[in-house]
Amino acid sequence: MSELSVDERKKQLRIAVICSSNMNRSMEAHRLLEKKGYNISSYGTGTRVKLPGTSHDNPNVYAFSTPYNEIYEDLYRKDRNVYRQNGMLNMLDRNRKIKNHPEKFQLNNDVFNVILSCxxxxxxxILDDFNKRKAKAFTQCHVINLDIPDNHEDADIGAIVFSQLLDELIKDNDLDANIDELLQSFEEEKKRDLMHSVVFY
Incomplete structure (x- = not known):
C-alpha cells in the first residue's frame, strides 16, 4: 500500500470490530469508523445475543440473525420505559440505522487486514476461531485488543480510542513491518494496554 494516499488506504484496509453480541461496543465503533470513511464491518463472538432484562437473572436472548428492528420492537412491547431509561432502545435505534442484524464472526468468511476486539x-x-480455520492464501491479519467495559459511556470512549489508533496505523506505508512500534508508541501515549497477535487467512 506504499503508493496510496491515506484516504485510499482507508478504503483498501479491511477492518472488523468485534465484541460479544455485536450490540454495543462494536456497533458504536462501527458507526464512528464508518463516518470517518473506514472500510469497516462488525461482529460478535458469543453463542447468542444477550441484552439486559428487567432483572439480572432474566436477560433477553436472541439469535444473531434477529434484526435489530425486531429486537427493538420486542423490548418496546415488554417495557418501553425500562428499556428507554437504560439506553437499550437508543442503542438499538442506532444499530438498525447501520445494518440489518447482529453478525457472528465465526460464521463469516471475509478476509480482514485488522481486527479490533473489545x-x-x-x-x-477470535484467535481460537483462526486456529480452527485452515489458512489458504496466507494473508496476514493483525488482531488487536482493547478492553472496553460493556456500558454506553465506555463504548463511546472505546470507539474514539479505536478511531485514534486506526488514524495512526493508516499513516504508515508498511503496517505489517512497523505495527509493533506503532502499537507500543500508542500505548505509551494513551496509557492504554493493547494485546496484539498476527493470524493468517
Missing amino acids: EERVYDQ
Whole structure:
C-alpha cells in the first residue's frame, strides 16, 4: 500500500470490530469508523445475543440473525420505559440505522487486514476461531485488543480510542513491518494496554 494516499488506504484496509453480541461496543465503533470513511464491518463472538432484562437473572436472548428492528420492537412491547431509561432502545435505534442484524464472526468468511476486539475473552475467541480455520492464501491479519467495559459511556470512549489508533496505523506505508512500534508508541501515549497477535487467512 506504499503508493496510496491515506484516504485510499482507508478504503483498501479491511477492518472488523468485534465484541460479544455485536450490540454495543462494536456497533458504536462501527458507526464512528464508518463516518470517518473506514472500510469497516462488525461482529460478535458469543453463542447468542444477550441484552439486559428487567432483572439480572432474566436477560433477553436472541439469535444473531434477529434484526435489530425486531429486537427493538420486542423490548418496546415488554417495557418501553425500562428499556428507554437504560439506553437499550437508543442503542438499538442506532444499530438498525447501520445494518440489518447482529453478525457472528465465526460464521463469516471475509478476509480482514485488522481486527479490533473489545475484551480479552473476545480476543481469545477470535484467535481460537483462526486456529480452527485452515489458512489458504496466507494473508496476514493483525488482531488487536482493547478492553472496553460493556456500558454506553465506555463504548463511546472505546470507539474514539479505536478511531485514534486506526488514524495512526493508516499513516504508515508498511503496517505489517512497523505495527509493533506503532502499537507500543500508542500505548505509551494513551496509557492504554493493547494485546496484539498476527493470524493468517
